[in-house]
Amino acid sequence: MDAVQGTLDELGTPLSEVTFVVFDLETTGGSAHEHAITEIGAVKVRGGEVIGELATLVDPGGPIPPFISVLTGITDAMVMAAPRIESVLPSFLEFIAGATLVAHNAAFDTGFIKAACAAQGYPPPANPVVDTVDLARRVLTRDEIPNAKLGTLARFFRSPTEPCHRALQDARATVDVLHGLIARAGSFQVHTLEELKSFVRAPTPEQQRKRHLAESVPHAPGVYLFEDSRGEVLYIGKSTNLRNRVRSYFTASETRPRIREMIGIAEQVRHIVCATPLEAEVRELRMIGGTKPRYNRKSRFPEKVVWLKLTDEAFPRLSIVRELKDDGAAYLGPFTSAKAADDARTALHEAVPLRQCTERLTLKASRPACVLHEMGRCGAPCEGRESPADYALHVESARRAMASDVSMVYTALEARMERLSVEQRYEEASVDRDRLASYVRAAARMQRLTALTRIPEMVAASPAFDGGWEIHVIRYGRLTAAGHMPRGAHPTPFVEALVATAETVIPGPGPIHAASAEETECILRWLESPGVRLVEVEGDWALPAHGAARHKARIDLAYQRLDHRTRREGRPLR
Structure with missing residues (x-):
């Protein structure tokens, strides 16, 4: 031819x-x-x-x-x-x-x-x-x-x-x-x-060659682990359908260079079947935090979060700490970086004239006041110009702003941004914008987390696709048991058995003591999803009447354009 x-x-x-x-x-x-x-x-x-x-x-x-x-x-x-x-x-x-x-x-x-x-x-x-x-x-x-x-x-x-x-x-x-x-x-x-x-969009030769690694993975909710020839965990993920998710890594739809590189090293995929998708999500977080696979970007270091602490002393101040203690102090967080915590601290200082010096003051302390007193931003308790009773009023305002009502912080920063914008000092206004966002988002997050972590025990259920129910036991914000109740089963003995075999949780110091903030937030998202019903609740589950959520909604709306711009400029390579 x-x-x-x-x-x-x-x-x-x-x-x-x-x-x-x-x-x-x-x-x-x-x-x-x-x-x-x-x-x-x-x-x-x-x-x-x-x-x-x-x-x-x-x-x-x-x-x-x-x-x-x-x-x-x-x-x-x-x-x-x-x-x-x-x-x-x-x-x-x-x-x-x-x-x-x-x-x-x-x-x-x-x-x-x-x-x-x-x-x-x-x-x-x-x-x-x-x-x-x-x-x-x-x-x-x-x-x-x-x-x-x-x-x-x-x-x-x-x-x-x-x-x-x-x-x-x-x-x-x-x-x-x-x-x-x-x-x-x-x-x-x-x-x-x-x-x-x-x-x-073309799959790499390695992706095509290793498609067989998904063959033994079942169609069930759970966690999957990519491992190399030595058994080292490279990447951990979760899915409601393990087989379909793992197979997607070997198709043209997987374009992330970081993950394609991981697939070139992987030699096997191990899986753990879970009773419910929520259990899979929580297990994934715990395993990533414990194993720290090199190809996972998120959730690898939950222990590296920081907190903003209102100290418990004669003249309390705001301090950035890494550890929660049962010391009577008020905490705000967690923050993923010290910068975010410092932004929130600066925002609170804009609204409440707490001292900003770092040394510990006693009731008899006496030393020259700093320039903040001359600027009207501190009452100078160090020099004896402000009594403990007067300073305590500022402390109470700060506690209220951290725990229940961020209005004073929002109002103070909003007024400052408007003034800077009128003066066309946009760069300074954007700095204050980020500080306000950091504070309000942290306060809203803290209030949601605290509302759940103070509940000794909660049992909740959501309808499953097969007509049964997915039931979870939550203690102090931690998932302690998960089960799938078949259609037609009697709920009382099933729930009683699940509660009886649930993990025991001992209350600890601080607002987030039984689980990572990410785990508790996973549980909150599930609790707020359509169809979820509360079976049993020990205590009250409620948010502050004047909490930060309403201000966070305004912040998020204003940031929507910036968030879209970030995605438009490209997510990090994974």
Whole structure:
């Protein structure tokens, strides 16, 4: 048979001949259906050369949230005279016609463009899309870069443009990242657009070769452990269906470079079947904390959390500690870093004039007051200017803010941020924003955890898919027993047997004494899920009437745009 030479179309489109439009958006929030575009920046490139740019502010049709102005620097005054999206969109669609779209975390940007097209009666763009986050995870290793954020990649590829949350500048930085990634992909024999698109999702030879490791894993809830040839645990995970989850590691859907590297080392998969998905989730946390597998990123070091402590002494102060003690002190936390705890401490100091010196003061202490007294931020108990009774009022305010009511902290920081924004001191306002968020989130977390960890025993149940019930025994915030009650079984003897065989928990010091905060939060998420019913509760399960949850909701809404931006710049490589 004579050989037939393929056509150029069959060979694909060389990347040097592809027209790319690299674009970036700024918006008023993270939801394409609830928020609006405030800026569009796009750069058209072909063969490594820039052949056109498009940039414009967009009037979102409403006020820009202060948190967004702090993040991007785009204010209401800047967009007041800008065109609306109905005027900008036709020009953008014309600019991208016939091109391959490129964006960093493309789903975010293309989602807003599709929503705008739908609102204005245009069909959604049918352009091919390349996501530089996905491509970076495919061609770069964790030894080269710690994450796939745009700023990290721009520095790695020595881009002269530094990303700054402005659309055109971020698009220009993404152009340099794209060129660097395409050059790296060339070493994988990727030379056409078609090869580039399939390359990102293709399973590695190691993934294909080791698919047999999932064959003995059952279809049941539980925990799975990837191990090397010596039996060392490399990675621990959990699933409601062990077989399906483990099999997914050997398919094209698993694109994380860190995990693909792990699969290359793994020689066996061990599994532990659990009675319920909640038991599997809790077991996973405990095993990761105890084993500390090198390929797990989360939950490896639960013992490294820190706490903010209001000391128990004549003139209490706020201290960052690593250990909870039964010493009568008030605690707030846990925090995952000392910086987060210090941010929360600074926020509380903004609202309550507690002393900030570190030495222990006695009732007879007498030494010169520091500059904080001159600034009106401390009553100078060290110099005898503030009596123990007067200082105790501040201590009581701090205890109340830590345990039940964060209103005074929220009000004080909000007023300061508004003043700084009016003075256009956005960087300082963003620092206060982070401090307030750290405090409010910690207080809300603490109040939820404490509400459960003070209950000696709780039995709760949720309906199972087979018509039975998943029943759990929780003591002081720790899961002590889990069972699956079959359909039609009598609940009383089943529950009594489960309670009788449940783990015994001895109360300890501090608010989180029986389990890690992560474990208790897993249990709380399950308790708050639809269909869960309380069978028995010893004591009261309640949150403070004026607790931090309502303020946390406002904080989270304001941060939604920033969180989406973080995901858009790329999650850490795993």
